[in-house]
Amino acid sequence: xxxxxxxxxxxxxxxxxxxEEPGVVSKxxxxxxxxxxxxxxxxxxxxVIESAINAANAAAQYLTDTADVLRDGNVESxxxxxxxxxxxxxxxxxxVHNWAVGIATAEGVAGGFVGLPGLAADIPFITTLALRTIHxxxxxxxxxxxxxxxxxxxxxxxxxxxxxxxxxxGEKASFILGLKQISLLIxxxxxxxxxxxxxxxxxxxxxxxxxQAAKLIGVNLTKRKASQSIPFIGGAVGAALNAxxxxxxxxxxxxxxxxxxxxxxxxxxxxxxxxx
Numbered sequence: 056x057x058x059x060x061x062x063x064x065x066x067x068x069x070x071x072x073x074x075e076e077p078g079v080v081s082k083x084x085x086x087x088x089x090x091x092x093x094x095x096x097x098x099x100x101x102x103v104i105e106s107a108i109n110a111a112n113a114a115a116q117y118l119t120d121t122a123d124v125l126r127d128g129n130v131e132s133x134x135x136x137x138x139x140x141x142x143x144x145x146x147x148x149x150x151v152h153n154w155a156v157g158i159a160t161a162e163g164v165a166g167g168f169v170g171l172p173g174l175a176a177d178i179p180f181i182t183t184l185a186l187r188t189i190h191x192x193x194x195x196x197x198x199x200x201x202x203x204x205x206x207x208x209x210x211x212x213x214x215x216x217x218x219x220x221x222x223x224x225g226e227k228a229s230f231i232l233g234l235k236q237i238s239l240l241i242x243x244x245x246x247x248x249x250x251x252x253x254x255x256x257x258x259x260x261x262x263x264x265x266x267q268a269a270k271l272i273g274v275n276l277t278k279r280k281a282s283q284s285i286p287f288i289g290g291a292v293g294a295a296l297n298a299x300x301x302x303x304x305x306x307x308x309x310x311x312x313x314x315x316x317x318x319x320x321x322x323x324x325x326x327x328x329x330x331x
Contacts, residue, residue, distance in 0.1 A: 061141070062141060062322050065317070066317060072306060072310040073228070073231055075224075077226075103178070103179055104179065104182050104273050104276075105266060105269035106179075108213075108269055108272075110183070111182070111186035119190040119191050119194055119200075120191075121194055124195055133197055133198075134197050135197065136196060137316065138197075138319075138320060139197075141320075144196045144197070144316065145309070148192045148195040148305075148308075148309050151191045151305070152305040152309065155184060156298050158301075159181060159297035159300065160294045160295075160297060162180055178276055181300060184301060185272075185301060185304045186216065188301060188304055188305055188308065189212050189215050189216060189307075189308040190212060192305065192309055193212070193308065193312050196312040196316050198312060204241070207240065211234065211237050211238070213263040213264075213268050214233050214234040214263050214311070215234065216268050216307075217263040217267065217271055218231055219306075219307035220271035220272050220274075221271065222271075222275070232327060235314070235325065235327040236327050238315045238325070239318075239325045242319055242325075
């Protein structure tokens with residue numbers, strides 16, 4: 056396959072993901088086990104998830120190692136991957152994706168086996184793993200958070216997290232629009248300028264707050280994990296639902312960073328503007 060054909064194939068897959076109805080698994084389990092879900096939300100309140108998000112983002116540079124990506128990408132700096140080869144980036148992201156699903160599965164077995172008490176540790180863990188997965192997939196495409204870009208990259212990561220946890224297609228579309236706006240701001244080096252100018256109204260449309268992300272994750276995970284609260288039976292269910300949750304997170308990250316890569320390399324045009 057020619058490189059140009061591969062790029063267009065991936066763009067078609069990005070569009071397909073953006074138009075895909077979210078939450079099939081969570082909706083199914085939510086309907087069946089909503090009473091148990093209410094109990095879970097008491098055991099693991101949103102504040103716990105919010106703390107996990109803050110902790111994971113604050114420690115992103117430690118949670119997200121880059122040595123293997125530098126080696127496998129055959130580059131001296133992560134930023135070189137932004138213009139190197141999308142297929143190579145995709146292959147590295149696929150390895151991160153599979154690793155994360157494997158870790159989530161193992162944790163789901165351990166946490167689910169003891170029933171409801173295990174969720175108190177499992178949900179913060181899976182939230183942290185989700186953020187680590189987004190950050191590491193971003194590295195595969197050449198995007199890494201550091202002191203110079205921490206705020207904008209954090210906003211992008213939270214946008215990915217929100218899109219992956221949206222409960223309706225309209226909600227998902229809103230978060231994806233925010234991601235496109237953040238990406239364009241970063242490409243045009245306009246993020247800091249808008250912040251300094253006090254353009255809070257525009258930035259507010261693009262940014263997902265930690266509290267908002269925590270609420271979305273709380274609803275999503277509560278629906279998915281209601282059946283995990285049954286002791287002994289919950290181990291197998293917990294493994295499957297943890298895996299499906301991280302799988303959704305990884306695909307959201309891969310498609311979002313792919314779009315950003317394609318836009319920065321002028322393969323596709325941005326579908327939004329900083330004037331909106």
